[in-house]
Amino acid sequence: MTVGLVLVSHSRQLADGVAALAAQMAPDVSIEPAGGTDTDEIGTSFEKISEALNAADSGDGVVVLYDLGSAQLTTETAIEFADQEQAARWRMVDAPLVEGAIAAAVAAAGGADLDAVAAAARTAAGAATGGSGSAAGNSGQGPGPEPDTMAEEHRPEPPGIPAVGQVQIVNPLGLHARPSAELARSLAGTSATVRIGRPGEREVDLRSVLGVVGLALRGGDQVQIRVWGPDGAAVLGRLEQAIRSGFGEADQPAGGVPASDAEPRVVGDVVHATAGANGLALGPLVRLGALPATLPDGASIPAESEQQAAEQLDAAVIAAAKTLAGQGEFGQAHAALVADPQLRSLAAKRLADGAAGAWWHAVNEQADRLEASGDELVAARGVDLREAGLSVLAELGVHLDRIGPAVSGAVALAPDLGPAEVPELVRRGAVGAVLSGSSTTAHAVIVARGLGLPLVLRTGSALDRWPSGTTVLVDGDAGTVQIDPPQAVADNARRRIAEAEQRAEELRAAAAEPLVLPDGRRVLIAANIGSQADAVAAVANGAEAVGLLRTELLVLDRNPYPDEDAQTADLTAIFDELGDRPVVVRVLDAGGDKPVATLDVGPQRNGFLGVRGLRYLLENPHLLRTQLRAICRAAVGHRISVMAPMVTVGTEAQAFREAVDDAVDSLRQDDVPHARPEQIGIMIEVPAAALAAEQFAGVVDFFSVGSNDLTSYLMAADRTEPGVAELLDPQSPALQRILDALTTTAAREHIPVAVCGEMAGMPDQALGLVRRGVFELSMAPAKIPAIKHLLRSALASEAAGGRGTTAVGAAADRA
Numbered sequence: 074m075t076v077g078l079v080l081v082s083h084s085r086q087l088a089d090g091v092a093a094l095a096a097q098m099a100p101d102v103s104i105e106p107a108g109g110t111d112t113d114e115i116g117t118s119f120e121k122i123s124e125a126l127n128a129a130d131s132g133d134g135v136v137v138l139y140d141l142g143s144a145q146l147t148t149e150t151a152i153e154f155a156d157q158e159q160a161a162r163w164r165m166v167d168a169p170l171v172e173g174a175i176a177a178a179v180a181a182a183g184g185a186d187l188d189a190v191a192a193a194a195r196t197a198a199g200a201a202t203g204g205s206g207s208a209a210g211n212s213g214q215g216p217g218p219e220p221d222t223m224a225e226e227h228r229p230e231p232p233g234i235p236a237v238g239q240v241q242i243v244n245p246l247g248l249h250a251r252p253s254a255e256l257a258r259s260l261a262g263t264s265a266t267v268r269i270g271r272p273g274e275r276e277v278d279l280r281s282v283l284g285v286v287g288l289a290l291r292g293g294d295q296v297q298i299r300v301w302g303p304d305g306a307a308v309l310g311r312l313e314q315a316i317r318s319g320f321g322e323a324d325q326p327a328g329g330v331p332a333s334d335a336e337p338r339v340v341g342d343v344v345h346a347t348a349g350a351n352g353l354a355l356g357p358l359v360r361l362g363a364l365p366a367t368l369p370d371g372a373s374i375p376a377e378s379e380q381q382a383a384e385q386l387d388a389a390v391i392a393a394a395k396t397l398a399g400q401g402e403f404g405q406a407h408a409a410l411v412a413d414p415q416l417r418s419l420a421a422k423r424l425a426d427g428a429a430g431a432w433w434h435a436v437n438e439q440a441d442r443l444e445a446s447g448d449e450l451v452a453a454r455g456v457d458l459r460e461a462g463l464s465v466l467a468e469l470g471v472h473l474d475r476i477g478p479a480v481s482g483a484v485a486l487a488p489d490l491g492p493a494e495v496p497e498l499v500r501r502g503a504v505g506a507v508l509s510g511s512s513t514t515a516h517a518v519i520v521a522r523g524l525g526l527p528l529v530l531r532t533g534s535a536l537d538r539w540p541s542g543t544t545v546l547v548d549g550d551a552g553t554v555q556i557d558p559p560q561a562v563a564d565n566a567r568r569r570i571a572e573a574e575q576r577a578e579e580l581r582a583a584a585a586e587p588l589v590l591p592d593g594r595r596v597l598i599a600a601n602i603g604s605q606a607d608a609v610a611a612v613a614n615g616a617e618a619v620g621l622l623r624t625e626l627l628v629l630d631r632n633p634y635p636d637e638d639a640q641t642a643d644l645t646a647i648f649d650e651l652g653d654r655p656v657v658v659r660v661l662d663a664g665g666d667k668p669v670a671t672l673d674v675g676p677q678r679n680g681f682l683g684v685r686g687l688r689y690l691l692e693n694p695h696l697l698r699t700q701l702r703a704i705c706r707a708a709v710g711h712r713i714s715v716m717a718p719m720v721t722v723g724t725e726a727q728a729f730r731e732a733v734d735d736a737v738d739s740l741r742q743d744d745v746p747h748a749r750p751e752q753i754g755i756m757i758e759v760p761a762a763a764l765a766a767e768q769f770a771g772v773v774d775f776f777s778v779g780s781n782d783l784t785s786y787l788m789a790a791d792r793t794e795p796g797v798a799e800l801l802d803p804q805s806p807a808l809q810r811i812l813d814a815l816t817t818t819a820a821r822e823h824i825p826v827a828v829c830g831e832m833a834g835m836p837d838q839a840l841g842l843v844r845r846g847v848f849e850l851s852m853a854p855a856k857i858p859a860i861k862h863l864l865r866s867a868l869a870s871e872a873a874g875g876r877g878t879t880a881v882g883a884a885a886d887r888a
Contacts, residue, residue, distance in 0.1 A: 078095065078138070079106075079126055079129050091106070102181045140387075176194055254282050265302030348530075349552070358484055358486050361475050368471060382428045390465055417435075429466055480502060495517050510531060594848075601829055602621070618849065621829040660716070664683060665681045665685045706747050775824060775826070778847075804838075836859075
């Protein structure tokens with residue numbers, strides 16, 4: 074038995090939606106919605122609430138959450154008329170309906186008692202509104218302090234003595250949006266109150282992503298964390314470990330964040346600014362209008378009451394966050410932004426304007442604050458917040474679009490761009506972009522580099538006097554914009570652009586052709602992917618296969634954790650993009666530097682040397698079974714193989730094969746359409762597995778070398794720690810010898826070997842791997858054309874010189 078939940082709302086749809094969302098987080102908890110009147114009109118029902126209370130109570134008690142004051146009164150009446158012995162087990166909690174329900178459900182699922190579940194919901198109330206009970210207000214108990222009128226450092230501290238710790242941030246960009254969201258999500262299931270800041274300076278609630286981002290905490294900074302609650306020491310330890318891990322970013326280039334006040338130089342007709350994304354672009358200048366600070370007349374329809382507007386906004390935020398969470402890394406960061414409690418609280422003050430107007434005003438107010446920061450990385454999140462806010466507007470039926478058809482063949486000029494606007498510019502035919510602001514670390518700039526859209530940043534006001542339609546030459550490598558270039562310069566630029574496009578097209582076309590060695594052996598050049606967008610890029614760059622589909626990227630920040638149907642849908646979308654290409658799906662690799670927000674994965678027990686990868690899945694067989702069933706369901710009509718990460722001994726590999734058999738048998742018994750994986754393999758990441766590879770003979774069909782982790786374990790060097798980065802050398806004699814030993818044993822046991830780590834895409838390593846008999850090199854999609862060209866040239870040169878390749882391993886059946 075567990076503590077049950079009752080969710081009381083004036084709207085049946087809102088109560089049902091929040092209950093469904095919380096149920097996905099805690100499927101074993103009894104969660105009963107009681108929304109609307111008996112005829113499902115807006116209002117509350119004594120009968121519905123009474124029935125829900127009785128249904129939710131299994132003997133351990135019930136926590137009741139409600140949206141507005143009249144819901145509170147109706148619930149109190151229902152409790153008064155109930156059996157008093159039973160009613161003594163029921164707790165009404167003043168907390169925001171969505172955040173409180175999720176926090177309470179997770180606590181109940183973890184076995185917390187009635188008081189602890191109620192405390193978890195109250196903690197969500199503090200995080201969301203500083204004490205208010207809903208997005209609209211605080212449920213009839215008087216106005217609480219708003220985040221913008223009562224600074225965090227002036228709020229009363231929770232009772233008790235906090236656990237206090239200090240830790241240094243190791244990832245260069247520090248606690249920007251994604252790490253901040255990761256820390257906030259790590260508090261799910263705990264009732265602890267957590268504040269973070271520089272020692273002796275302003276603190277913010279860790280559950281507020283925008284608040285943490287606003288502190289501008291960067292690599293090298295010391296942060297102080299204070300945790301109140303019965304599990305304070307444990308929570309503090311997890312948070313410190315998460316920050317020390319670097320969030321998977323510790324190996325990014327250091328050097329701090331560039332200054333935001335760098336001024337462009339204008340020399341003649343050339344603006345010298347900041348390089349953003351490589352490439353040349355020539356075309357007419359087209360200005361993109363800024364998103365409006367207020368919505369057009371009639372766009373935001375005032376609700377009949379602030380209560381109704383609050384319900385509409387809550388439902389829109391839930392829907393938008395769910396959609397964004399499935400859109401990759403940037404989408405997941407945006408999902409955290411729209412769900413930020415500070416934003417909801419700001420919107421609550423203007424609900425009389427209607428849900429859309431209140432929301433957009435709050436988004437712009439908070440974005441303006443971010444953009445006014447002297448820290449470039451904080452300022453860059455302003456445009457992200459506006460773009461994320463558009464998704465909630467869309468759910469409310471309001472659509473804003475500043476990219477029109479005029480961008481086709483043109484260079485777009487704007488103060489800044491959101492990451493989702495960059496692919497839209499490319500889709501509509503823009504040849505380049507110039508931003509008067511932005512930063513080299515902005516999400517839009519990262520996306521532009523990946524899509525090959527030439528981009529120059531921080532031109533300031535240098536282009537203000539030039540009208541739309543003026544021809545400009547953008548050099549993303551040099552960071553320059555030439556105004557109205559002379560004919561000879563323009564003609565030269567067109568020639569260089571055409572040559573670059575032709576060269577890229579030739580490499581992509583050649584990449585589609587198989588790579589066959591002089592001895593007749595075929596080597597697959599495959600892609601490492603983690604999303605549907607990656608699959609599209611893999612096909613475009615000539616990938617013959619996918620050697621690594623990182624499924625953890627599909628679930629890493631998803632909240633709730635996707636069920637079998639959701640995983641099947643995600644995988645089907647990716648497989649459909651790849652057609653009949655062979656695909657190797659790696660099952661969930663949780664742990665190490667891959668924390669999964671909704672799973673019990675901690676930095677110590679599930680660290681690099683702990684229960685991670687297949688070890689974690691064998692401890693949690695329901696997760697493995699669900700994922701394998703989803704893979705087999707999505708595999709119908711495709712060529713799919715599976716492999717397990719972090720395998721050390723033969724018994725683990727055998728257990729994985731048996732799990733695959735069990736999943737296939739269950740689908741057959743359930744009469745569900747499916748396809749058995751073509752092959753079952755394992756990652757070679759642990760030196761013990763590489764040095765005793767014969768133990769896997771007869772158990773697995775192929776090996777895939779994860780060179781990143783293999784190098785890290787071999788050299789006893791954490792690959793997220795910059796201080797030991799020089800040890801992670803792919804040319805080290807130790808690594809080369811272990812690869813020799815592995816490929817020799819694999820050849821003797823007739824087990825094909827692939828490589829899917831960074832080594833596969835390194836020009837100075839790829840040829841050596843092929844010479845060892847590796848049958849497949851899997852790498853980032855963008856590297857495929859160049860690596861394939863390099864290998865062809867090198868092998869042709871060797872063949873002409875009389876030197877052939879040594880076929881150490883057999884070709885794989887998957888080729």
